[in-house]
Amino acid sequence: MQLQxxxxxxxxxxxxxxxxxxxxxxxxxxxxxxxxxxxGVCGSCTVHLxxxxxxxxxxxxxxxxxxxxxTIEGLAEVDANGETVLHPVQQAFLEEQVPQCSWCMSGxxxxxxxxxDQNPNPSPDEIRQxxxxxxCRCGTYxxxxxxxDRAANLAQHAGGQAE
Amino acid sequence: MSEPTHPPKRKRLSRRDFxxxxxxxxxxxxxxxxxxxxxLRLRLAExxxxxxxxxxxxxxxPDAWFExxxxxxxxxxxxxxxxxxxxxxxxxxxxxxxLEIDLDQIEVRHASTDRLADPVATSASTTISGLYVPxxxxxxxxxxxxxxxxxRQLNVPAEDLQLEKGVFSLKADPAQKRTYQELxxxxxxxxxxxxxxxxxxxxxxxVIGQPAQRLDLPAKVTGQAVYGFDVRVPGMLxxxxxxPKTIEGKLKSAKPGQAAxxxxxxxxVTDGDxxxxxxxxxxxxxxxxxxxEIEWDxxxxxxxxxxxxxxxxxxxxxxxxxxxxxLKPAIESGRIVEAAYRTPMAFHAYMEPLAAVADxxxxxxxxxxSTQAPKGLRGKIAKALDRKDEEVIxxxxxxxxxxxxxxxxxxxxxxxxxxxAAGKPVQVAMNRKEDFLTSFVRPPTHNILxxxxxxxxxxxxxxxxxASGEVAFAFLPGPVGGIMGADFGSYRGAITHYNIPNIQxxxxxxxxxxxxxxxxxxxxxxxxxxxxxxxxxxxxxxxxDPLEFRLRHLPDSEKGQRMRSALQTAADKAGWGDSLPNGHxxxxxxxxxxxxxxxxxxxxxxxxxxxxxxxxxxxxxxGLAINPDGVRAQTExxxxxxxxASLIEAVTIKDGALQATxxxxxxxxxxxxxxxxxxxxxxxxxxxxxxxxxxxxxxPAAVANAVYAVTGQxxxxxxxxxx
Numbered sequence: 001m002q003l004q005x006x007x008x009x010x011x012x013x014x015x016x017x018x019x020x021x022x023x024x025x026x027x028x029x030x031x032x033x034x035x036x037x038x039x040g041v042c043g044s045c046t047v048h049l050x051x052x053x054x055x056x057x058x059x060x061x062x063x064x065x066x067x068x069x070x071t072i073e074g075l076a077e078v079d080a081n082g083e084t085v086l087h088p089v090q091q092a093f094l095e096e097q098v099p100q101c102s103w104c105m106s107g108x109x110x111x112x113x114x115x116x117d118q119n120p121n122p123s124p125d126e127i128r129q130x131x132x133x134x135x136c137r138c139g140t141y142x143x144x145x146x147x148x149d150r151a152a153n154l155a156q157h158a159g160g161q162a163e
Numbered sequence: 164m165s166e167p168t169h170p171p172k173r174k175r176l177s178r179r180d181f182x183x184x185x186x187x188x189x190x191x192x193x194x195x196x197x198x199x200x201x202x203l204r205l206r207l208a209e210x211x212x213x214x215x216x217x218x219x220x221x222x223x224x225p226d227a228w229f230e231x232x233x234x235x236x237x238x239x240x241x242x243x244x245x246x247x248x249x250x251x252x253x254x255x256x257x258x259x260x261x262l263e264i265d266l267d268q269i270e271v272r273h274a275s276t277d278r279l280a281d282p283v284a285t286s287a288s289t290t291i292s293g294l295y296v297p298x299x300x301x302x303x304x305x306x307x308x309x310x311x312x313x314x315r316q317l318n319v320p321a322e323d324l325q326l327e328k329g330v331f332s333l334k335a336d337p338a339q340k341r342t343y344q345e346l347x348x349x350x351x352x353x354x355x356x357x358x359x360x361x362x363x364x365x366x367x368x369x370v371i372g373q374p375a376q377r378l379d380l381p382a383k384v385t386g387q388a389v390y391g392f393d394v395r396v397p398g399m400l401x402x403x404x405x406x407p408k409t410i411e412g413k414l415k416s417a418k419p420g421q422a423a424x425x426x427x428x429x430x431x432v433t434d435g436d437x438x439x440x441x442x443x444x445x446x447x448x449x450x451x452x453x454x455x456e457i458e459w460d461x462x463x464x465x466x467x468x469x470x471x472x473x474x475x476x477x478x479x480x481x482x483x484x485x486x487x488x489x490l491k492p493a494i495e496s497g498r499i500v501e502a503a504y505r506t507p508m509a510f511h512a513y514m515e516p517l518a519a520v521a522d523x524x525x526x527x528x529x530x531x532x533s534t535q536a537p538k539g540l541r542g543k544i545a546k547a548l549d550r551k552d553e554e555v556i557x558x559x560x561x562x563x564x565x566x567x568x569x570x571x572x573x574x575x576x577x578x579x580x581x582x583x584a585a586g587k588p589v590q591v592a593m594n595r596k597e598d599f600l601t602s603f604v605r606p607p608t609h610n611i612l613x614x615x616x617x618x619x620x621x622x623x624x625x626x627x628x629x630a631s632g633e634v635a636f637a638f639l640p641g642p643v644g645g646i647m648g649a650d651f652g653s654y655r656g657a658i659t660h661y662n663i664p665n666i667q668x669x670x671x672x673x674x675x676x677x678x679x680x681x682x683x684x685x686x687x688x689x690x691x692x693x694x695x696x697x698x699x700x701x702x703x704x705x706x707x708d709p710l711e712f713r714l715r716h717l718p719d720s721e722k723g724q725r726m727r728s729a730l731q732t733a734a735d736k737a738g739w740g741d742s743l744p745n746g747h748x749x750x751x752x753x754x755x756x757x758x759x760x761x762x763x764x765x766x767x768x769x770x771x772x773x774x775x776x777x778x779x780x781x782x783x784x785x786g787l788a789i790n791p792d793g794v795r796a797q798t799e800x801x802x803x804x805x806x807x808a809s810l811i812e813a814v815t816i817k818d819g820a821l822q823a824t825x826x827x828x829x830x831x832x833x834x835x836x837x838x839x840x841x842x843x844x845x846x847x848x849x850x851x852x853x854x855x856x857x858x859x860x861x862x863p864a865a866v867a868n869a870v871y872a873v874t875g876q877x878x879x880x881x882x883x884x885x886x
Contacts, residue, residue, distance in 0.1 A: 032386020139803025
């Protein structure tokens with residue numbers, strides 16, 4: 001089966017009913033995407049499928065075939081000098097010192113990145129609602145909201161510079 | 164530039180060359196035993212990692228190891244687990260302070276048990292407070308050893324040297340210098356100081372007390388950090404284990420059935436009370452497990468009402484744990500107020516379920532796990548496999564939350580059994596249902612408080628009876644509990660710190676059929692909920708403002724002063740007494756735990772019987788805040804987890820089984836319902852106390868008190884609900 005993950009093509013030999021989460025983690029070694037509940041409730045396993053945030057724990061491999069998958073490992077970019085450039089969401093989560101245990105954080109950051117792709121300037125309430133579907137047991141919700149707001153500003157600032 | 168006094172070695176030092184080892188032993192800190200004075204044990208040795216263990220002349224295993232790497236940075240190995248609480252960063256700050264290096268010159272690693280084996284789990288908010296002085300002393304000793312060597316190599320008296328960022332130089336000629344790494348590389352030997360060097364006065368701290376960026380976060384925001392669930396070992400297979408549905412369930416019989424012929428299956432294991440499958444993939448293992456023929460003995464089908472009846476003041480074993488003055492006759496001499504409170508059973512519900520990888524080989528056993536207790540786990544594995552402790556190496560990795568449950572060795576033991584049977588490394592990584600249904604839970608509690616008030620509103624006598632299921636006793640051998648009397652885990656937070664002439668606190672303990680145990684703060688949250696709700700009930704009976712009532716009852720001691728300062732700081736910040744939006748009210752609660760003072764004030768409204776917490780303001784006084792931003796983060800986190808417990812969480816038992824198998828049946832507080840939190844950090848001392856648990860204590864009462872202020876209804880059970 002053909003998959004595109006973080007911009008690279010993959011040929012995967014797995015049953016089409018395998019769940020995307022376990023293929024990413026166990027077959028491809030992309031363990032940045034986390035298991036939390038397996039029923040699509042907690043959001044720890046969130047990845048992008050053609051830019052949309054989806055729950056990889058309840059998405060079958062067949063549903064991802066031919067589509068672009070993006071995981072936390074593909075959120076940062078590598079510049080011309082080979083240096084890693086963090087995505088504004090990652091940068092903001094660092095600057096706000098959001099993660100504690102961080103098990104949920106790839107799900108949080110992928111959700112935030114998708115939000116900003118679709119709504120570059122979200123209101124506080126839009127941030128609250130968009131981030132509501134990803135649990136954090138360490139209790140970083142307040143910092144998550146601040147970081148998403150900061151990421152929106154970082155992204156707009158960076159965009160402005162590019163122009 | 165001056166030349167080194169010894170010619171450089173031809174071989175470039177590899178990062179694995181172990182150069183200096185300092186052993187630091189915090190005094191034996193077994194769970195529940197009072198923390199003793201830290202003792203510094205020092206040994207110096209050259210040691211190569213390839214040797215496979217600490218030098219044999221080390222009297223006692225050290226608790227921290229320093230390595231100085233070729234780029235002159237310091238790697239600190241610690242036996243304490245990083246589960247999100249930020250201890251690796253706090254401990255690095257402490258070491259960097261006396262090593263005279265910056266925080267970006269130090270990195271922290273989890274120590275495997277062949278390197279360090281700390282008998283004390285990462286628990287009870289004691290990591291920073293317990294290691295503070297030992298780490299300062301070790302770092303200072305290492306620094307002074309290096310200073311002596313620098314004086315020798317540069318051929319000057321030590322007083323002529325200055326030190327900055329791990330580089331000694333001549334005060335008179337700064338170009339004459341040696342890095343720590345050069346000093347070690349060309350050292351002719353080391354002479355230990357007879358006594359630990361004097362430590363810096365806190366007024367001179369550069370690193371301690373400054374907000375620090377967490378050292379573990381760069382790897383965490385890029386998805387590179389490795390947790391127990393993420394460990395991958397060459398040739399690793401996946402295990403699935405049969406589990407009962409009921410709390411007393413026992414395996415009656417297990418036959419492989421069709422499991423062995425399922426795709427990918429490598430081994431089907433049936434061994435006494437254990438049945439499991441090893442397969443090439445996780446899916447295959449779980450699918451094949453479903454094909455085994457397994458019969459269970461469900462045990463007694465317990466009901467929640469039976470559990471509640473057992474956890475009731477007056478039932479089981481009662482021990483007086485606090486006695487001030489005489490309860491009688493003072494308790495009858497004034498106006499009597501009485502109230503009872505309950506809290507339910509709850510899960511830890513960290514986001515990473517229990518997971519471990521075991522590789523059982525003829526020569527040694529290696530285990531990788533998200534564990535709060537690597538040494539404890541090593542002993543359990545060795546015992547289960549009938550191996551020597553030294554043959555077992557536990558590699559602790561990052562924990563996706565712990566909250567007390569991740570002392571649980573179950574997944575690692577199962578992985579070891581399956582690995583032994585399959586002859587390959589095996590991972591056991593639970594799904595959420597397995598994690599919940601194998602869990603020991605927060606014990607249910609029942610508190611009855613009774614007090615008498617004078618006409619002028621002073622508390623004359625205070626009678627607190629606290630009943631709980633076991634916490635610490637669940638993990639101690641039976642006789643130990645008998646000697647200790649009361650379960651210190653259950654009664655955590657039950658001691659009254661107010662200045663009251665007559666106090667009696669009694670702890671009642673029930674052994675329950677359901678496993679109960681450690682949960683963030685142990686009894687702290689339940690007991691603080693009861694005491695601090697009751698203080699508001701007393702304030703109302705006395706006709707006094709809740710803040711004023713508490714201030715009047717503070718002890719005239721250093722602790723009382725700290726409480727006063729925290730109360731006033733939080734009240735000022737929250738605008739206590741100011742006007743609020745219509746339908747909003749504030750509630751406050753004071754907590755004291757492991758030497759830390761916490762005040763939390765919740766702003767609440769109630770709409771259609773739904774409690775909304777809009778904002779929480781907190782004052783946290785951990786004595787000395789090593790990382791003030793870490794103190795804030797722990798306060799925010801404890802408050803948020805405590806709010807989830809206050810508003811939503813409970814698990815019950817029906818027909819012998821815990822009644823929640825996943826988050827759809829056990830929801831947590833979500834982002835949209837989580838308030839903004841403002842934290843003021845207070846420093847009142849020169850030593851740090853714990854921060855992992857104290858913040859979870861006051862929040863339920865703060866919310867309940869605010870709900871009362873809004874609605875006039877006093878809610879005395881968690882989760883807080885109307886009707």
